Amino acid sequence: MVRIDGRGDGKSLIRARGLGKIYRRGGEEIHVLQGLNLDVDAGDFVAFMGPSGSGKTTLLNLLGGLDVPSAGSVTVAGDELTHMSASKLTAWRARHVGFVFQMYNLIPVLTAFQNVELPLLLTSLSKADRRRHVETALGVVGLGDRMRHYPRQLSGGQEQRVGIARAIVADPTFLLCDEPTGDLDRKSADEVLDLLDRLVREYGKTALMVTHDPLAAERARTVLHLEKGVLVEAAAAGRGQ
Amino acid sequence: MKYLHLVVSNLFRKKTRTALTAGSFAVALFLFGILAAVDGAFKQGVDVAGVDRLVVLNRVSIIQPLPLAYRDRIGRIPGVTGVTFANWFGGVYQDERNFFPQFAIDREKYREMYPEFIVPDDQWQAFLTDKEGAIVGEALMERFNWKIGDRIPVKGTIFPGAWEFNIRGVYKGRRVQDDTTQFWFRWDYLDERKTFTKGLVGWYVIRIANPDDAPRLVKVIDEQFANSPTETKTDTEKAFAASFVKQMGNIQLLIMSVGSVVFFTLLLVTGNTMAIAVRERTRELAVLKAVGFGDGFVLALVIIETMTVALVGGGVGVGLAKLFTLRGDPTGGLLPFFYVSPQSIVTGLGLALAVGFAAGILPAFSASRLRVVDALRRI
Numbered sequence: 001m002v003r004i005d006g007r008g009d010g011k012s013l014i015r016a017r018g019l020g021k022i023y024r025r026g027g028e029e030i031h032v033l034q035g036l037n038l039d040v041d042a043g044d045f046v047a048f049m050g051p052s053g054s055g056k057t058t059l060l061n062l063l064g065g066l067d068v069p070s071a072g073s074v075t076v077a078g079d080e081l082t083h084m085s086a087s088k089l090t091a092w093r094a095r096h097v098g099f100v101f102q103m104y105n106l107i108p109v110l111t112a113f114q115n116v117e118l119p120l121l122l123t124s125l126s127k128a129d130r131r132r133h134v135e136t137a138l139g140v141v142g143l144g145d146r147m148r149h150y151p152r153q154l155s156g157g158q159e160q161r162v163g164i165a166r167a168i169v170a171d172p173t174f175l176l177c178d179e180p181t182g183d184l185d186r187k188s189a190d191e192v193l194d195l196l197d198r199l200v201r202e203y204g205k206t207a208l209m210v211t212h213d214p215l216a217a218e219r220a221r222t223v224l225h226l227e228k229g230v231l232v233e234a235a236a237a238g239r240g241q
Numbered sequence: 242m243k244y245l246h247l248v249v250s251n252l253f254r255k256k257t258r259t260a261l262t263a264g265s266f267a268v269a270l271f272l273f274g275i276l277a278a279v280d281g282a283f284k285q286g287v288d289v290a291g292v293d294r295l296v297v298l299n300r301v302s303i304i305q306p307l308p309l310a311y312r313d314r315i316g317r318i319p320g321v322t323g324v325t326f327a328n329w330f331g332g333v334y335q336d337e338r339n340f341f342p343q344f345a346i347d348r349e350k351y352r353e354m355y356p357e358f359i360v361p362d363d364q365w366q367a368f369l370t371d372k373e374g375a376i377v378g379e380a381l382m383e384r385f386n387w388k389i390g391d392r393i394p395v396k397g398t399i400f401p402g403a404w405e406f407n408i409r410g411v412y413k414g415r416r417v418q419d420d421t422t423q424f425w426f427r428w429d430y431l432d433e434r435k436t437f438t439k440g441l442v443g444w445y446v447i448r449i450a451n452p453d454d455a456p457r458l459v460k461v462i463d464e465q466f467a468n469s470p471t472e473t474k475t476d477t478e479k480a481f482a483a484s485f486v487k488q489m490g491n492i493q494l495l496i497m498s499v500g501s502v503v504f505f506t507l508l509l510v511t512g513n514t515m516a517i518a519v520r521e522r523t524r525e526l527a528v529l530k531a532v533g534f535g536d537g538f539v540l541a542l543v544i545i546e547t548m549t550v551a552l553v554g555g556g557v558g559v560g561l562a563k564l565f566t567l568r569g570d571p572t573g574g575l576l577p578f579f580y581v582s583p584q585s586i587v588t589g590l591g592l593a594l595a596v597g598f599a600a601g602i603l604p605a606f607s608a609s610r611l612r613v614v615d616a617l618r619r620i
Contacts, residue, residue, distance in 0.1 A: 066531060067614045087535055094533020101617070105528045109250040119532045121243055166532070 001041045002222040004231040008039030013077055013174065013206055014063060015039050020071030021058050021229075032058045034229040035072070042174075045200040045207045047220035054226040056210040057178055063208065064097045064176045065089045077173050094122045098167030102179035104159040106151040112138065112162045113147040119170040137169040138162070140203075141195055157188025164195055174206035175199070181216050193219045248545055255518070259550060262514050266554025266596075267561065269507045270589050274562020276496045277585035282576035283492045285418060290478040292452045294354070297445040297462060298481075300472040304329075306441035307471055314465060315445060320458050322450050325350035328428055328443035332395035332404060334385075341381055343395065343424040345431035345443075354446055357415045364389070364410025372430045374409035378421030382411055384569075393424075400435045418578065446478070504596055511600035515547050519604040526608050527616030536609040543605035544598060551597025552590065559589045 001012075008015055019036040022029050032055040040046055048056045061067040062074055065081050074081045076096060084092060098119075106115045116137055120130045138144050141161040151159055160180060167175055177196065181189035197219050199205040209220060217223045224231050252259050297315065299305035309326070316324040330343035348369055352360060360368075360376055368374040377387060387393065387408055395404045406426050414421050432439060449458055459475045466473045476484070519526070526539055563581045570579045 061614050064531075090530065090533055090535045093531065099528075099531050101528070103524075105524060105617075107250075107525050107528070109254045110246070114246060114250075118529070122533050127243070 001039070002044055002046055002224070003039040004037055004224065006037035006039075011041070012039035013042040013044075014208075015075045016063065016072065017075075018072035019059070019062060019069050019074065021055065021062065021067070022070040032229050033062070033069070036229070036231055038063075038224075038231065040206065040208065042206050043200065043204050044222060045196070045220045046209065047217040047223045048208070048210045048226055049212070049214075049217050049223060050226035052212075055229045056226050059226065060176050060178055060208065060210050064099065065093050094119060094170070096173040098170070098172040098175045100160070100163050100167045100175060100177040100180045102182040104151070104156075104163045104183075106159055106162055106166075108151050111148050111150055112143060112154065112165075115151070115162055116165045116169050118166060123170065133169055134165075137165040140168065140199075141165045155188065156184050157191050160184060160188070160192050161195060164192070164199075168199065168203075168205070174208065177207060177209040179210055179212065181211065181213055189213070189216065244542070247542060248549060251522075251542075251546055252549060258514065258518070262511055263550050263554030263557070265507055265510055266551050266593055267558035269503045269596075270555040270558025270593055271562045271565075272503055272558075273500055273589050273592065274559050274581045274585065275565065276500055277589070278562070278566050278579050278581050279576060280492060280496050281580070281582055281585065282570075282578045285420065285578040290482045291355075291357075291448075292477075292479070293449055294478040295447040295449060295455060295458065295462070295475055296478050296481040297447060297473050297475045299444075300463075300474040303444075305471075306438050306443055307445065307473065309440050309442055311445065311466065311471075311473070312442075315447060315462060318458065318461055318465065320450050320454050320461075321447050323350060323354055323448035324445055325354040326428070326442040326445045327351065328431060329399070330395075330397070330426075330431065331399045332397050334393065334395050339385075341384075341422055341424055343426070345428040346425045347442075348427050348429065351425070354448060357419050358412045358421075359415060360410050360412045367409040368427075371407055371409055372427060372433075373405060373407050375406035375424060375426040376410045376412055377408050377425070378423045379411050379413050380421040381424060382408075384422070400431065402434070404434075420578065447475075504592065508596050508600050511547065511551070511596065512603060515543065515601050515604040516607075518546075519543060519608045522608075523611065523616045526611055527613045530611065530613050531617070539611070540605045540609035543608050544601040547601030547605075548594055548597040551593045551600075555590050555593025555597075558593075559586050562589075 003012075006017060016036060016038040019033050019038070020031070021033040022031050024030070036059065048059060050056050058067065062069050063076070065084070069082060072082075079092060079096070081089065081092070107118075110118075113134055116134045117130055120133055123130075125133065135144065135147070138147055141164050143158060143161055143165065146154060146158060146162075151162070154162065160183075164180075175196075180196065181192050184192060193216055196207055196209070200207055200221075209216070211217050226232075297307065297311070299307050306328070312324050312326060315321060325347045327347065328345040330345055332343055333339070334341070352358070352365060364376070368376050375393065382388070389408050389411065391408045393406045393408060395406065397404050406424075412421065412425075428442065447458075447462075449455060455477050459477075462475045463473050529539060530536070559581065563586070566580045570576045572579075
């Protein structure tokens with residue numbers, strides 16, 4: 001269940017209230033988000049759409065603890081992010097958020113295995129346990145046979161699937177996907193979307209995705225539109241409904 | 242250890258750049274090793290000087306002699322337990338490049354004055370029975386492939402003429418740092434053949450009962466010969482060795498100056514390289530922070546990378562310097578103790594790490610302060 005009217009029942013996994021973000025460029029104030037409310041339940045797959053500059057990525061950054069709001073609050077799984085220190089936010093991200101980036105952002109000098117292993121280095125897992133987790137994650141994304149490959153030896157679609165494996169390997173509370181198919185051809189994009197869809201349906205993951213692509217947005221259970229910093233419309237869409 | 246592959250992978254990201262940076266450290270530390278070896282060679286005499294020995298020279302100059310008669314007068318001073326003397330010879334063996342120190346020594350007391358030099362009894366007896374006999378340090382024997390019984394021709398410069406000596410014995414040092422490049426022969430042979438300064442010696446070496454008594458004895462000895470035609474200047478052996486080094490110029494200042502310039506340049510070059518490396522990896526560092534690596538981790542990662550390059554490069558440089566000095570004195574006798582000491586190796590590696598740290602700290606700090614959202618927006 002996704003609501004944007006600020007009347008969630010308090011059981012939402014993700015809750016934003018009166019969220020505002022102002023950037024200052026020179027003497028000018030740019031209101032990117034203005035009093036935005038959002039409630040997302042666990043297991044939802046939400047797509048955010050909107051024109052460039054509408055605040056989609058900013059919203060994702062605030063929900064993922066990468067940035068702090070100018071106004072309002074964000075609560076995820078009971079943790080209020082707004083007043084967390086930078087170091088606490090960093091630790092919180094490691095525990096709760098899996099990021100999927102448009103440009104994949106894999107580290108080119110590390111193999112697929114080592115890239116996926118990165119978030120696990122922050123845990124107390126043994127080497128053997130880390131290996132098992134990484135193999136499982138790469139197996140889920142269908143790249144169990146590409147573990148020793150470097151990013152340059154993979155196609156764009158495969159790189160993004162490694163990026164998704166990295167996002168899910170530590171079993172985070174939710175996934176934040178910023179234009180995950182923005183740099184892919186249609187076929188690869190479909191594969192990545194199939195994968196995200198599977199993660200939500202089969203593994204019960206919660207995913208929030210920013211996209212410009214209507215076909216990608218169709219895969220989400222809920223599509224929200226951001227215009228001029230405000231969520232103006234909610235549409236139930238996709239197969240999940 | 243679980244982060245080791247991150248450091249190693251990043252170092253191999255730009256192999257040429259890493260190799261060149263490490264190479265800069267290697268060159269700097271090689272130079273440091275050589276300079277330290279030169280400095281050590283000059284200071285060796287100071288380090289091994291006996292604390293219970295004084296040296297009495299002519300007050301006018303080290304090259305002016307002293308009367309032999311002073312020996313007994315010095316020996317009678319309370320607190321003095323032994324007196325011996327020697328004379329610089331300054332001859333040339335085959336070629337002027339074959340420099341080594343030659344001393345005409347007092348055959349009666351010289352050996353007991355220097356217990357750090359070991360001469361087998363039978364060899365010393367052979368030396369005493371041969372007026373043209375010589376005792377040679379083992380390093381010098383090895384340098385010229387001499388053996389006991391060889392007859393060594395030396396061309397006199399201060400004391401002109403063709404001189405020949407029979408090697409009757411070899412002395413060894415009790416400690417590794419003892420100088421075994423000297424050539425000793427009998428002063429009575431020199432005095433017999435020389436045509437001037439007969440009955441005069443180069444300097445006296447005195448053993449005193451109590452090293453703490455040295456300042457008083459220095460004064461007593463010099464007062465004894467004050468207002469005489471040949472006044473003396475007495476000093477501890479250590480001070481004598483130090484003043485001898487000083488005559489060569491301020492070696493340490495020279496070495497410090499060269500070293501400082503080299504290390505400062507290295508600091509700038511490495512700092513710039515690391516700044517470029519960090520700038521190139523802005524997005525990756527942002528990703529690391531996004532997935533949960535803290536500011537401190539990013540700071541440590543960059544610094545450890547720089548310090549690893551510094552340590553590897555520095556280790557190679559010091560190692561090469563060590564190998565170079567294993568070949569021995571490159572000057573043909575001016576620097577008999579030309580080696581890189583373990584202390585110099587530790588100091589060199591410490592310096593490399595310090596420069597690595599200093600070069601890495603600013604780029605590392607800026608990497609740690611990186612804001613994820615800003616960094617991910619940049620391409």
